[in-house]
Amino acid sequence: MRKLRGLVMGRFIPFHKGHSYLIEYAQNACDEVVVVLCSTTHDEIDAGHRLKWIHQTFPRVTLVHCDKEIPEAHRDNPDAPIIWAREIKKLLKLYQIGAIDNVFTSEAYGALFAASMSAQEVVVDVHRAIVPIAATSLRKHPFAHWTYLPDAVKRDLLQIVGIRGAMPYYERLVVQHKAMRYVATVPITNVPISNVAIADAQSAEFYDGMPMVYRAIASDQQTLEHGFVLVYLGDRVAQYREEWECSEILSVDDKANFNASSQELKKIADMNFVDLLNRTLKATKRH
Secondary structure, three states: OOOOEEEEEEOOOOOOHHHHHHHHHHHHHOOEEEEEEEOOOOOOOOHHHHHHHHHHHOOOOEEEEEOOOOHHHOOOOOOHHHHHHHHHHHHHHHOOOOOOOEEEEOOOOHHHHHHHOOOEEEEOOOOOOOOOOOHHHHHHOHHHHHHHOOHHHHHHHOEEEEEEOOHHHHHHHHHHHOOOOOEOOOOOOOOOOOOOEEEEOOOHHHHOOHHHHHHHHHHOHHHHHHOEEEEEEEOOHHHHHHHHOOOEEEEOOOHHHHHHHHHHHHHHHOOOHHHHHHHHHHHHHHO
16 A cells, blocks of 8 residues: 655745644654745845755655745735646656655645645645744744744744853842843853853853853753843953854943943844854854
């Protein structure tokens, strides 16, 4: 008996938990799931990132990239699903992928696209009742909708900001920003400051293995759930700047710097998805 094969298609700009739910649903219903990512050269988010996020989240799916631009298959063309089905059939044949049995979708075009693929349409959460998120909202303000991002995406947006200067100013900064729900609490040290991830670079055990400790912070599940970490560096920044690999180091050694740093944290918190991703990529390249 032939195995049941399902198809999920999308742009995934960005990949989010609504997409994850759709793919999981398909996996539960089929023996094999093919995920087709469609991209153009004008997309806000590079296709390479999106392919990586899907692969890291669903390593067992068959991932196919369609980078062909089809101007006539625009949203206002009622025949667009038919045109896309024709191109996807060609692509699947090229990848030596057999016939599709079910097309899983939460979009209006699903019925016509599935029929054109000679497959059965399976409608999943079309009203966004189970996963109430839209890609547009995530593109505008990712931190405000952080919980709807898969871990693979969160890791590429995670902000680890180093703070240098006197501890009293640092504590004031923590108190001022502790209401931000995307700021984490991570039990890295015994410093009892709530609602912010604390990494105390002045403690002896941190000096012995800073890069390892940094990686522990970056991979910590609780940190990923919130996405923002403050690392207290004291006054020893120059010596360990490379080891810590923070996306930015802010100073709070006087009132003026404190105010500027506070504004900078707010600016980071309000960044859109693309700017936040580019910020992380720049920090990675520096190190």
